[in-house]
Amino acid sequence: MTLRVYNTLTRRKELFESLAPGKVGIYLCGPTVYKPSHIGHAVGPIIFDAIKRYLAYKDYKVCLVINITDVDDKIIAEASEQGRSMAEIAAEVEADYLKCLKTLGVTGVDAFPRATENIEKIIALVQKLIDNGAAYAVGPDVYFDHTAATDYGKLSGRRVEDALHGTRNLTGENKRHPADFAVWKAAKEGEPAWDSPWGRGRPGWHIECSAMSMDLLGETFDIHGGGVDLIFPHHENEIAQSEAATGKTFAKYWLHNGLTRVKTKAAGSEKMSKSLGNIRTITELLEDFSPETIRAFVLSTHYRRPLEFSDEQLAATAKSLETFYRLFDRIERATGADVYADGKPIRKLAGQAQTDADTAFVNEALAHRLKFHEAMDDDFNTAGAIAALHAIAAAVNRYIEQTQLETQDNETAKTLAAAAGVTLVQTGRILGLFEAKPQAKITETDESQIESLIEQRNAARKSKDFARADEIRNQLSEMGITIEDTPGGTIWRLA
Numbered sequence: 001m002t003l004r005v006y007n008t009l010t011r012r013k014e015l016f017e018s019l020a021p022g023k024v025g026i027y028l029c030g031p032t033v034y035k036p037s038h039i040g041h042a043v044g045p046i047i048f049d050a051i052k053r054y055l056a057y058k059d060y061k062v063c064l065v066i067n068i069t070d071v072d073d074k075i076i077a078e079a080s081e082q083g084r085s086m087a088e089i090a091a092e093v094e095a096d097y098l099k100c101l102k103t104l105g106v107t108g109v110d111a112f113p114r115a116t117e118n119i120e121k122i123i124a125l126v127q128k129l130i131d132n133g134a135a136y137a138v139g140p141d142v143y144f145d146h147t148a149a150t151d152y153g154k155l156s157g158r159r160v161e162d163a164l165h166g167t168r169n170l171t172g173e174n175k176r177h178p179a180d181f182a183v184w185k186a187a188k189e190g191e192p193a194w195d196s197p198w199g200r201g202r203p204g205w206h207i208e209c210s211a212m213s214m215d216l217l218g219e220t221f222d223i224h225g226g227g228v229d230l231i232f233p234h235h236e237n238e239i240a241q242s243e244a245a246t247g248k249t250f251a252k253y254w255l256h257n258g259l260t261r262v263k264t265k266a267a268g269s270e271k272m273s274k275s276l277g278n279i280r281t282i283t284e285l286l287e288d289f290s291p292e293t294i295r296a297f298v299l300s301t302h303y304r305r306p307l308e309f310s311d312e313q314l315a316a317t318a319k320s321l322e323t324f325y326r327l328f329d330r331i332e333r334a335t336g337a338d339v340y341a342d343g344k345p346i347r348k349l350a351g352q353a354q355t356d357a358d359t360a361f362v363n364e365a366l367a368h369r370l371k372f373h374e375a376m377d378d379d380f381n382t383a384g385a386i387a388a389l390h391a392i393a394a395a396v397n398r399y400i401e402q403t404q405l406e407t408q409d410n411e412t413a414k415t416l417a418a419a420a421g422v423t424l425v426q427t428g429r430i431l432g433l434f435e436a437k438p439q440a441k442i443t444e445t446d447e448s449q450i451e452s453l454i455e456q457r458n459a460a461r462k463s464k465d466f467a468r469a470d471e472i473r474n475q476l477s478e479m480g481i482t483i484e485d486t487p488g489g490t491i492w493r494l495a
């Protein structure tokens, strides 16, 4: 099966062919660390982590890099507002970001380079641009000369005249042309700064990504990713300066994910932004939804489409995941097999089919498994892939009913149903789903019930009714709750 990806650079789906056989380098623009992470920060990493898993499944050795922008106007502004240092804010927000990604199962990132730790490489790249005549210093500022990129605009399809609207930080009064952009900025009094041949200053945002991606992945690498809102000017400028420095193609495939939009009842759909006040942090979301729910929600939409984010959508995803969890429990009850543990998938046990019903079931499961791969091969269509997982689940449920597996002894059917469950888990893991059994979560109702039982137990103990006290302890234990009597009172926790 061949993989095709939509390349923003060529505006069409192309056959994916890695630059070096068996190896893929991916660079994804990461966060500017100045506020706690919200869902928008996790969308790209979840998508590209799933892409990496799929490429790894296809036997590629993948290196995935996500940068951390830890020096920027926004962080400096936040630091001065809080009366703290930029480094302090950046470190704190980065720690929150990394913790959120880990919780969400984004485990495939090989490097998180920080801009502040790559200043020397950035300066070397700026110097190279000056040497090539593609950048010029005006006092302590250095600008990229947009005319050095003869094909400037090739990614976004914008012309230079349009480019004037998108330039960030138009502070430099001395640049030759408004479309030129800063690659090195002089520091203002009291701002974080590094020594450079042009004076004390800091890197521009675009140059960071060029320097760190080429450092870790080579001057030409396979896939550059990011949100569609970064195409212009950020990615356009990354291409212009990287290619002006090396004379080589910068990235072969450009993959852009859609915007995350927040659906609110009042406003319909609106772009997620801090000024609209419609943002909840990932940490806050995780109080209401499991990491697997958030991950499955992000992957339930094809990455290029806008992601409509709402609590209702997340709740719907949680419910659809329950279908799988109930099936896995059902398989375990009917066959004794734990599908989360290692087991043989159905394609390895297809030969065990005996009846027509067995054969039809095996074929159906295998057909849906194939659909999963076809969807992923079609520009990483994770939405189609998840639909195929649901189709497998529905087939297993039907087969369990058809063979009356819960009441009848049928060794073949047990083997095949368990194998289909294993297939489902192993296939889901290609997307980072079903890594572990879902953890039981204590709801508010459970909590008040637990506390009421503990009170009853304490009352029973006070009146020396130890049989009743033990009975309640057992009841709690069956609920998965362990209790401990301390001088300060009884404490409980989920076992």
Ligand SMILES: [Zn+2]
Pocket (backbone or CB within 6 Å): 028, 029, 030, 209, 234
């Ligand atoms: Zn970038």
